[in-house]
Amino acid sequence: MKYFEVKKARIEIIPMIDIMFFLLVFFIMVTLHMIPDAGIASRLPTSATAQAMPKPQITLAVDKAGVIHFDQRALTPAQLTAMLKSRPQPGALQVTLAGDKDTSLQQLMAVMDACRQAGVTKIGLATRQGGGSGS
Known part of the structure; x- marks a missing residue:
């Protein structure tokens, strides 16, 4: 009779966590390259x-x-x-x-x-x- 039992649907969250970590790292890396170097204002020749x-x-x-x-x-x-x-x-x-x-x-x-x-x-x-x- 176990053959006809209905299984509960499960949502696998591990792949979703992997994708979220990948997106987090991606946005951190992009943001680091967007920050300008700090310095004093000068008029370059x-x-x-x-x-x-x-x-x-x-x-x-x-x-x-x-x-x-x-x-x-x-x-x-x-x-x-x-x-x-x-x-x-x-x-x-x-x-x-x-x-x-x-x-x-x-x-x-x-x-x-x-x-x-x-x-x-x-x-x-x-x-x-x-x-x-x-x-």
Whole structure:
């Protein structure tokens, strides 16, 4: 007689849980790529020959007073060198300098020298794509 007994319908929730976890991970990963890097507001210079660079591991902002900003902190060149030396493999780091439009070349060179003293050789300058007129 067991052959004719009606079985109760069951809802299997394990596949639904798997799908929900997959969607959760997907949305977390997408959201992480949408969050912009934190920094200070600056007016980047323009360049007609600007090229796309790989995403830098460290972005330093230099304002027109020559103050170096990293992760919402102001650093001196000596502090910058010490911070970069404390990182694992400073020679493999990619550093991008985002200098304000009014930042002098001497101030940018001081930051580059501080990076080179730490062993960093991959240094790029951030610009906006635009015309090549110097104004």
